[in-house]
Amino acid sequence: MSVARVRGIELAYEVSGAGLPVVLLHGFPFNRTLWHEQVEALQERYQVITVDLRGHGETTVTADAPATMKEMAEDVAALLDELHLECIVLGGLSMGGYVVLAFYRLFPERIRALVLADTRPQADTDEARIGREETAARALSQGMQTIADAMLPKLLAPTTHAERPDIVARVRDMVLNTDPQGAAAALRGMAVREDQTELLRKINCPTLIIVGRHDTITPFADSAFMYHEIRGANMKVLEGAAHVSNLERPAEFNHALNDFLDALEP
Ligand code: MLT
Secondary structure (H helix, E strand, O other): EEEEEEEEEOOOOOOOOOOOEEEEEOOOOOOHHHHHHHHHOOOEEEEEEEEEOOOOOOOOOOOOOOOOHHHHHHHHHHHHHHOOOEEEEEEEHHHHHHHHHHHHHHHHHEEEEEEEEEEOOOOOOOHHHHHHHHHHHHHHOOOOHHHHHHHHHHOOHHHHHOOOOHHHHHHHHHOOOHHHHHHHHHHHHHHHHOOOHHHHOOOOOOOEEEOOOOOOOOHHHHHHHHHOOOOOOOEEEEEEOOOOHHHHHHHHHHHHHHHHHOOOOO
8 A cells, every 4th residue: 555645635545557547436435445356457457546535445534624526536636646647547436436527527638538437427416415414424423334234235236235245245344444534524525516417528538337237326327328428438237236336246347447448549
């Protein structure tokens, strides 16, 4: 693990392999270990960089204000400056995808290609914002166990729950290892995130959209919408997966990712 001191925080990250840089951003409330299987699959031909977003994993928790998607995107840009990386492939799952879109809005010239996994471009509804605040308050007063219990059934497909206790345990551990203050700040940051639907038509780089067929948190319809709005986008639907599709169907996820990266012109 490496640490970059950027923008007043310590940002934990890992770099594996060499080649075109591919930066992967985890969802909520996970950490960079989410991408272990993708790092393994890509590192022979790409420089894969995984990051603990603000308030997650081993990165500093900033509890005084919402951890906005824009702020997380600026953290990533500052890390790229530290690493002297000008142009990257940027991918994110769920909240990581919200950060990817915020990053593209801020720094489109730094993007070679995008990967949007199990995510959506819309802002929260008022109802969703209220739910976020309730969840943030619960995380702060009761800890992450209650968040894990509430989220787990929705994060993974029924077959994953039935057949892959190892994956269920891994996802649960990522949730339990998240600092409640970091989780609350991220929830409040997601609640105030910008609507990015208008941005989609401005995206002019190769884009891969991946979604689990049984994703109920960021459902197929959201991915289908992005697919129609982003010029020339590719989409892969993973059967048997729900929201954490990269863990539930790693072989298929990696295959889609590798094909997409292979097709990029040098
Ligand atoms: C995530 O997986 O990052 C979150 O569930 C996304 C969200 O709550 O909108």
